[in-house]
Amino acid sequence: MSSMEETLPLNATHVNNSFIFTNRLHILLHSIALCFLLYYRFSFLFHNSQTPLLLPYLLLFSSEIILSFLWILDQSFRWHPITRTVFPERLPENDQLPHIDVFICTADPTKEPTLDVVNTVLSAMALDYPPQKLHVYLSDDGGSNITLNAMKEGLKFAKWWIPFCVRYRVLCRCPEAYFNDSENDSADFCGDVDFFAYKRMIKEKYEALKEGLMRVKEDHDHSGDTNGVTGQNHPSIVEVIEENGSGEIEQVKLPLLVYVSREKKPSHPHHFKAGALNALYRVSGVISNSPYILVLDCDMFCSEPASARQALCFHLDPKISPSLAFVQFPQKFHNISKNDIYDSQHRATYKVLWQGMDGLKGPLLSGTGFYIKRESLYGNYKNKDTDFELQEYVGTSNEFIKSLKQKDSTNLVTVGSELPVQETLLLASCNYETGTKWGKEVGFLYGTVCEDVHTGIRLNCNGWNSVYCDPPKPQFLGNSTTNLNDLLIQGTRWSSGLLENGFTKFCPLINCPLRMYLPHRLSLSYITCFPLYCLPLWCFAIVPQLCLLSGIPLYPKVSEPSFFIFAYIYVSALTKLLVEVLSTGGTFRSWIIEQRMWMMRSISVHLYGLLDCLMKEFGLREASFLPTNKVKDEEQTMLYEMDKYDFRTSNMFLVPMVTLVTINIFCFIGGIYRVLSLGELDKMFIQLFLVAYIIVVNYPIIEGIVIRKDKGRISHSVVAISNVLATIITCAVYALVRKV
Ligand SMILES: O=c1ccn([C@@H]2O[C@H](COP(=O)(O)OP(=O)(O)O[C@H]3O[C@H](CO)[C@@H](O)[C@H](O)[C@H]3O)[C@@H](O)[C@H]2O)c(=O)[nH]1
Numbered sequence: 001m002s003s004m005e006e007t008l009p010l011n012a013t014h015v016n017n018s019f020i021f022t023n024r025l026h027i028l029l030h031s032i033a034l035c036f037l038l039y040y041r042f043s044f045l046f047h048n049s050q051t052p053l054l055l056p057y058l059l060l061f062s063s064e065i066i067l068s069f070l071w072i073l074d075q076s077f078r079w080h081p082i083t084r085t086v087f088p089e090r091l092p093e094n095d096q097l098p099h100i101d102v103f104i105c106t107a108d109p110t111k112e113p114t115l116d117v118v119n120t121v122l123s124a125m126a127l128d129y130p131p132q133k134l135h136v137y138l139s140d141d142g143g144s145n146i147t148l149n150a151m152k153e154g155l156k157f158a159k160w161w162i163p164f165c166v167r168y169r170v171l172c173r174c175p176e177a178y179f180n181d182s183e184n185d186s187a188d189f190c191g192d193v194d195f196f197a198y199k200r201m202i203k204e205k206y207e208a209l210k211e212g213l214m215r216v217k218e219d220h221d222h223s224g225d226t227n228g229v230t231g232q233n234h235p236s237i238v239e240v241i242e243e244n245g246s247g248e249i250e251q252v253k254l255p256l257l258v259y260v261s262r263e264k265k266p267s268h269p270h271h272f273k274a275g276a277l278n279a280l281y282r283v284s285g286v287i288s289n290s291p292y293i294l295v296l297d298c299d300m301f302c303s304e305p306a307s308a309r310q311a312l313c314f315h316l317d318p319k320i321s322p323s324l325a326f327v328q329f330p331q332k333f334h335n336i337s338k339n340d341i342y343d344s345q346h347r348a349t350y351k352v353l354w355q356g357m358d359g360l361k362g363p364l365l366s367g368t369g370f371y372i373k374r375e376s377l378y379g380n381y382k383n384k385d386t387d388f389e390l391q392e393y394v395g396t397s398n399e400f401i402k403s404l405k406q407k408d409s410t411n412l413v414t415v416g417s418e419l420p421v422q423e424t425l426l427l428a429s430c431n432y433e434t435g436t437k438w439g440k441e442v443g444f445l446y447g448t449v450c451e452d453v454h455t456g457i458r459l460n461c462n463g464w465n466s467v468y469c470d471p472p473k474p475q476f477l478g479n480s481t482t483n484l485n486d487l488l489i490q491g492t493r494w495s496s497g498l499l500e501n502g503f504t505k506f507c508p509l510i511n512c513p514l515r516m517y518l519p520h521r522l523s524l525s526y527i528t529c530f531p532l533y534c535l536p537l538w539c540f541a542i543v544p545q546l547c548l549l550s551g552i553p554l555y556p557k558v559s560e561p562s563f564f565i566f567a568y569i570y571v572s573a574l575t576k577l578l579v580e581v582l583s584t585g586g587t588f589r590s591w592i593i594e595q596r597m598w599m600m601r602s603i604s605v606h607l608y609g610l611l612d613c614l615m616k617e618f619g620l621r622e623a624s625f626l627p628t629n630k631v632k633d634e635e636q637t638m639l640y641e642m643d644k645y646d647f648r649t650s651n652m653f654l655v656p657m658v659t660l661v662t663i664n665i666f667c668f669i670g671g672i673y674r675v676l677s678l679g680e681l682d683k684m685f686i687q688l689f690l691v692a693y694i695i696v697v698n699y700p701i702i703e704g705i706v707i708r709k710d711k712g713r714i715s716h717s718v719v720a721i722s723n724v725l726a727t728i729i730t731c732a733v734y735a736l737v738r739k740v
Pocket residue numbers: 105106107108112139141271272273276296297298299366367368449450451452490493494497625626627628629
């Protein structure tokens with residue numbers, strides 16, 4: 001490498017100053033308005049503390065305080081957002097690049113189709129990286145023969161697939177995605193006859209692989225023979241997948257592929273995905289011990305082969321590298337429809353929040369699609385002087401302790417060489433962690449189902465930085481939840497896990513070191529607190545409505561000057577959101593959808609997440625991680641593609657939503673009547689407007705109750721229960737107020 005190249009930076013950071021200026025101006029003006037609001041509420045209370053309106057008034061005021069608090073936390077992401085570019089062409093030669101391990105997790109062959117897992121594995125093996133420096137590990141928490149067999153079949157196919165990808169510079173190296181879209185062919189070979197013949201042959205092989213996998217699954221389902229092995233109870237298996245030379249094809253160099261199924265026993269907590277990742281950490285430590293690790297969920301494949309080199313543009317940058325723990329890529333999804341009615345792409349997270357955090361100290365771990373430095377998860381092992389101390393810290397395996405001290409992969413196990421079998425089985429056994437610091441200080445942290453966020457926060461607090469890399473082309477593509485039921489289950493898990501972090505385990509507002517930059521601390525707090533939106537949103541969905549019906553004003557009259565405080569806050573918040581949505585690729589429609597999903601999530605999953613978290617805290621419930629269903633349902637997909645909400649979800653989620661919408665409708669009708677007959681428009685305008693706004697935004701729920709006839713509509717029983725509930729609540733409150 002010439003000295004000229006050596007001095008060229010591997011990455012660049014961009015700060016959009018005018019954007020930051022407008023953000024801060026908005027923060028300033030909005031904050032002033034919030035101060036006026038507080039002043040207005042307090043002075044009202046001071047003058048009217050004896051009125052019967054006190055309870056609704058206090059409820060509303062507390063909700064406004066919580067909303068304002070969350071708003072302040074949320075502004076930290078707008079404080080100093082940055083974007084980054086990378087120059088992978090400036091990286092050193094291949095022989096100087098570090099080794100990389102890839103960890104892929106799967107848990108359940110019925111919910112997570114084996115073919116998808118194989119595709120993820122193949123896409124990772126086909127990364128644009130020297131194969132002898134790439135080692136792919138699959139963790140199978142289901143301990144299933146189907147998955148192990150699929151890995152063997154997958155490897156056979158890889159012998160064809162990877163040379164094909166390299167030779168024809170295939171753009172997307174996940175076979176399923178590749179064969180679905182001809183845009184994935186490199187333009188250089190479009191006129192090449194050989195290429196098309198070769199492609200056809202590979203496609204046939206892929207079809208054969210698919211059929212083979214399906215057959216094995218069917219045989220397995222029919223025989224029902226599990227040899228006593230279940231997802232919750234199985235011994236450890238560690239196997240380097242090797243192909244017994246079929247002689248059909250020239251020997252090609254492939255990345256090492258290792259199948260790991262850690263031991264699980266019902267009597268031992270297995271700590272879900274964090275437990276699986278930690279087992280991989282240890283096992284890979286004595287096999288390849290690569291300094292960098294890519295973590296992937298089985299539902300997220302590598303869509304572009306360039307991500308490893310892009311991540312190294314940060315990890316190998318001498319200025320950033322010493323304190324850099326991980327490079328996070330955004331989660332992007334291949335199954336999202338044009339209008340994205342469930343906001344499944346999580347636009348705000350990957351377009352606003354993570355960029356905002358990147359300008360502070362770096363984004364949090366997002367569970368998948370990140371390249372992490374192995375050393376960053378070993379805690380402060382360096383402070384342990386003796387082997388004995390180290391054993392108490394990371395467990396008794398001497399081989400593993402040796403691997404800690406080795407900086408690089410010197411004792412590498414390669415294809416064909418012998419695996420330290422006993423050691424790996426020990427490392428993957430469920431007793432191994434007993435009495436050690438795994439999950440507490442070492443590895444991915446336990447005690448929450450949002451291990452990613454929890455671990456990310458701890459890394460930050462221990463002084464590690466992270467980087468967010470969002471190149472124009474998606475590097476990883478996953479499967480997002482595109483139906484209400486999965487979304488609500490997943491959302492409840494997240495809310496519960498995040499709140500657990502925020503309240504009980506590690507509250508960033510309190511526990512992070514004092515020297516931490518304030519906006520960064522606020523941003524971490526926002527991530528762990530935002531399910532608290534459920535409290536104000538429940539209040540806003542019910543209190544002003546019932547008061548409207550009963551003629552209790554909660555807001556200033558239109559003719560009063562303080563009306564403008566409320567009008568300003570409302571308009572400013574929604575306009576800011578609109579600008580953000582439009583400037584990050586969204587539309588006017590997605591602006592409405594995001595508000596709707598925010599309301600739906602807040603009143604259902606965030607509330608249940610909060611309850612779940614509290615119950616876990618009081619020992620009334622055990623933590624559980626229900627993996628998201630990844631099996632496609634034709635009917636569901638059809639409704640989704642037609643932009644129709646699929647309301648086939650549990651009553652627990654639906655009844656509150658439908659009840660609230662019904663109360664809003666009752667109160668709106670009653671309110672209009674009142675306003676017209678008593679001439680109270682001036683007094684009740686804000687409340688009437690609020691109710692109308694909620695009804696308009698949630699129109700699809702009304703459509704699901706009244707208009708739709710398809711299977712995804714809201715069932716009659718839910719409508720009946722909700723009507724009864726809404727009537728009881730409305731009448732009871734009305735009667736009560738009358739009496740007072
Ligand atoms: O006991 C378990 C449970 C899950 N998994 C794996 O964890 C991954 C994530 O699970 P998934 O069902 O896809 O959950 P999601 O809600 O889609 O996952 C999001 O949320 C999780 C935290 O709740 C993060 O770990 C994920 O990275 C993030 O994509 C999958 O590969 C699973 O196979 C395990 O290995 N063992």
